[in-house]
Amino acid sequence: MTPLIDSTVPHPVVLVHGLCGFDRLFARRRPVKEYFPGVAAHLTAAGHEVFVPRVSPTASIAVRALELLHAIRTRFGVRPVHLIGHSLGGLDARYLTSRLGFGTQAVSLTTVGTPHAGTTFADWAVTRFARLFRPVFRSLGLPDDAFFDLTTEACARFNEQTPDVPGVRTASVAGECLKPWLGVEWQFSSRLVGKVEGPNDGVVSVASAAWGERREVWSGDHLNLVNWPNRLMVRAGEWHDRGADYVGLLHRFNR
Numbered sequence: 585m586t587p588l589i590d591s592t593v594p595h596p597v598v599l600v601h602g603l604c605g606f607d608r609l610f611a612r613r614r615p616v617k618e619y620f621p622g623v624a625a626h627l628t629a630a631g632h633e634v635f636v637p638r639v640s641p642t643a644s645i646a647v648r649a650l651e652l653l654h655a656i657r658t659r660f661g662v663r664p665v666h667l668i669g670h671s672l673g674g675l676d677a678r679y680l681t682s683r684l685g686f687g688t689q690a691v692s693l694t695t696v697g698t699p700h701a702g703t704t705f706a707d708w709a710v711t712r713f714a715r716l717f718r719p720v721f722r723s724l725g726l727p728d729d730a731f732f733d734l735t736t737e738a739c740a741r742f743n744e745q746t747p748d749v750p751g752v753r754t755a756s757v758a759g760e761c762l763k764p765w766l767g768v769e770w771q772f773s774s775r776l777v778g779k780v781e782g783p784n785d786g787v788v789s790v791a792s793a794a795w796g797e798r799r800e801v802w803s804g805d806h807l808n809l810v811n812w813p814n815r816l817m818v819r820a821g822e823w824h825d826r827g828a829d830y831v832g833l834l835h836r837f838n839r
Contacts, residue, residue: 594631595664595691597834598656599623602671602697603730604641620670620810626827632666632834635659639676644729645742648672649679653686666834667693670810671788672730674698674756675739678746687749692837694796696757697785697809700743701792702736704780705773710735739792753837754796759785761805765816770805785809798836802829 601619618624624634637655639648656665667690669677674695680686681693699706710732718728732738748754760783766774770786781789786805808814809826817823 594633595666596633596635596660597627597666597668598652599634599636600652600667600669600673600677601636601639602669602673603734605670605673606638606641620830622811622825622827623830626831627834630831630834635665640727642730643727645672645675645679645733647727647729648676649684652676652680653684656686656689662689664689664691666691668696668830668833669694669698670696671698671806672734675700675733675742678748679742681749681752682746687752690749690752692753692755692834694755694757694833695793697759697788697793697806698756698795699734699739699788699792700756700795701789702734702739703777703788703792704736705777705787706731706734707736708776748796755798755833755836756793756795756800757809757833758790758793758799758801759788759804759806759809760790760801761785761808761814762803764820765804765814765822767805767814767816800833802826 599620605619618636620636624636627634635656637652637659639651639655643651667677667681669675675698677693677695681690733742761770761774766786774784774786777784777787777789781791783790785793785808788806790801802809804814804817811826814823
């Protein structure tokens with residue numbers, strides 16, 4: 585039976601990183617960069633225990649979801665948890681909940697900048713560069729399945745095979761980065777996605793990221809959604825710390 589929401593209990597929160605992601609990076613044994621910078625601090629202050637598991641950066645959704653299941657069960661056993669997944673991490677969390685039986689443990693599932701319908705940028709990249717990067721990845725012993733799992737065709741199959749679980753509360757956050765705030769690193773992919781899918785965060789469209797019973801659109805690029813500051817918005821005084829917004833995402837389920 586799926587656990588019911590109890591607003592008096594601050595269940596643990598599992599933050600799931602995206603493609604090529606990490607929990608935190610270290611230099612000389614000291615943490616220098618979090619994947620979700622500042623988000624855990626806000627959630628902890630609100631009474632939640634926070635866990636950011638590290639899964640394979642480029643493995644398939646199926647493999648990453650299994651790694652995620654093992655990490656969560658090792659840390660929390662069968663305690664109810666909130667899942668928040670960024671980008672590919674949102675698809676991992678959906679697979680975990682729908683196809684690995686985690687629906688009995690997930691209190692809620694929120695996806696952030698997740699390409700539920702895939703992204704035309706992945707279509708473009710796989711079509712043009714698969715022959716180049718696949719041999720390199722294989723020579724290094726690295727999987728490359730994640731890149732293919734993000735295509736529009738693969739995500740269409742994923743959605744057919746991965747139904748939502750009744751009783752698990754769901755929400756999504758999409759990003760829309762307006763031209764004045766779009767960094768040079770996102771300009772090509774944003775144009776490519778925009779021509780086919782419309783407004784986007786630089787790589788994932790608002791339309792593709794929309795999913796679940798509650799849907800929000802935040803201003804910023806794909807990494808701004810997990811609280812990496814947008815340097816152009818900072819200079820203009822338009823940036824604000826997104827950490828508190830993650831607490832708000834969970835509180836909305838209790839209304």
